[in-house]
Amino acid sequence: MNIRSLTRGDGVVIGAAVLLFVASFLDMYSIDGAGDGADFPNAWDSAPTLMSVFLAGIIAAALIVVSHAQPQPRKIVGLDLGQFGVAFAIFAAWSALGYIFDPAGAFDSSGSLSPDAGAGLILGLIAAVLLAGAAVATPLVPALKAPLLGAPRPQTPQPYGQQPPQGGYGYPGGPGGQSSFGGQPQPGPFGAPGGAPQGQQPGAPAPGPQAPGQPSSGGDFSPFWFAVPVPRPLYAEDGSPTPIAELAPGTWYLAVEQRGPGLIAQTQDGRRGVLQDTSGIQRG
Numbered sequence: 001m002n003i004r005s006l007t008r009g010d011g012v013v014i015g016a017a018v019l020l021f022v023a024s025f026l027d028m029y030s031i032d033g034a035g036d037g038a039d040f041p042n043a044w045d046s047a048p049t050l051m052s053v054f055l056a057g058i059i060a061a062a063l064i065v066v067s068h069a070q071p072q073p074r075k076i077v078g079l080d081l082g083q084f085g086v087a088f089a090i091f092a093a094w095s096a097l098g099y100i101f102d103p104a105g106a107f108d109s110s111g112s113l114s115p116d117a118g119a120g121l122i123l124g125l126i127a128a129v130l131l132a133g134a135a136v137a138t139p140l141v142p143a144l145k146a147p148l149l150g151a152p153r154p155q156t157p158q159p160y161g162q163q164p165p166q167g168g169y170g171y172p173g174g175p176g177g178q179s180s181f182g183g184q185p186q187p188g189p190f191g192a193p194g195g196a197p198q199g200q201q202p203g204a205p206a207p208g209p210q211a212p213g214q215p216s217s218g219g220d221f222s223p224f225w226f227a228v229p230v231p232r233p234l235y236a237e238d239g240s241p242t243p244i245a246e247l248a249p250g251t252w253y254l255a256v257e258q259r260g261p262g263l264i265a266q267t268q269d270g271r272r273g274v275l276q277d278t279s280g281i282q283r284g
Contacts, residue, residue, distance in 0.1 A: 005231055005248040006148040009138025010065050011087075016131035017061035022090075023127055024054040026120035029103055042120055049121075051281055052095040057128050060088030071246055089135040143178040145230060147249045154236050225252045225284030226263075234265060234273035244273050252284055 027040040028049065043050045063085030067074070074081055081133075084160035103117045138144040227250065243269050247253055257264035262276045 005250065006065065006068055007138060007144060007230075008146050009134050009141070009144035010068055010150055011132035011148045012131070012139075012144070013061045013064050013131055016127045016134065017058050019127035020054050020061075020124060020131070023120050024050065024124035025117040028120045030118040031115050040118060045126070050098060051173050053092050053099065053124050053128060056095065057092035057124075057131050060085045060092060060135065061131060063088065071248060082259075084092045086132075086135045089128070089132040093125070093132040096121070096125040096128040147229060150248065188218040221256075221258050223254055225232060225258050226255055226265075227252055227282045227284070228275075229280045229282070232275060232277055234271075234275055236273055237264065245271055245276065 024043040026042060028042055028046065029040045031038065031040075032047060043054050062269060063081045067080055067082035067085065070081075076084065099121050100117050103121060104115045125165050134144065228247045231249065232247045234245040234247055235241070247265065247267070251268070253268075254266045255263040256266050256272065261278065263278055264272060264273050265275045266272050
């Protein structure tokens with residue numbers, strides 16, 4: 001599970017679930033004229049209310065968050081966990097609305113004291129509506145689709161085309177330039193300051209890095225590390241329309257080749273595919 005793939009909408013869902021849990025311990029009923037010492041039941045004293053509103057909402061939040069934290073969504077009878085979570089959230093909000101309109105249910109008080117909805121039911125309705133609204137609106141509202149946690153930056157960010165620092169998944173090499181067989185750095189020409197690259201005259205200015213997103217001169221390509229701002233699908237190199245993996249925010253991936261406007265990216269487990277949407281990526 002990757003918690004950095006969670007969105008702001010997931011944060012609202014988690015907050016609503018916590019509010020539901022707190023509301024389940026508050027009084028469900030309120031009666032005008034009852035003394036301060038009156039003891040009213042909470043949701044844990046009423047199994048129908050507990051299961052149809054409070055537990056249904058908490059289970060909905062858990063399903064939604066777990067589905068978004070998985071690299072690949074798990075499906076049950078053709079529906080992923082997130083869709084089940086949205087259905088549970090809507091059911092919890094609808095049930096909470098019914099208890100607000102008729103808190104006593106089938107109980108018909110013949111006396112002058114008629115129970116009204118207490119703090120537990122009112123707060124439960126607010127939390128359930130907030131949960132259902134966030135579950136439905138997150139895929140539609142860009143502000144809610146933004147990452148909940150930003151992608152971690154590498155220890156020492158390097159310009160595009162230069163070798164990243166050592167550390168993290170698969171960072172190649174280390175300080176000291178290019179290494180030959182056996183791990184020994186290749187020396188530059190005799191007298192070149194700091195081991196200038198082969199073919200470069202001592203004292204000549206080093207060529208600057210290229211602009212991001214453009215192939216280098218001569219058709220070569222320098223691998224670089226990048227992170228995606230939101231989950232992005234990774235497609236097979238043969239052009240198949242079915243994604244082979246999903247790149248999650250908060251993880252650094254290696255771009256090994258440029259193919260048109262897209263990139264050939266390599267995941268942590270060695271799979272390679274085409275990242276078609278490269279907008280907003282963060283380079284390491």
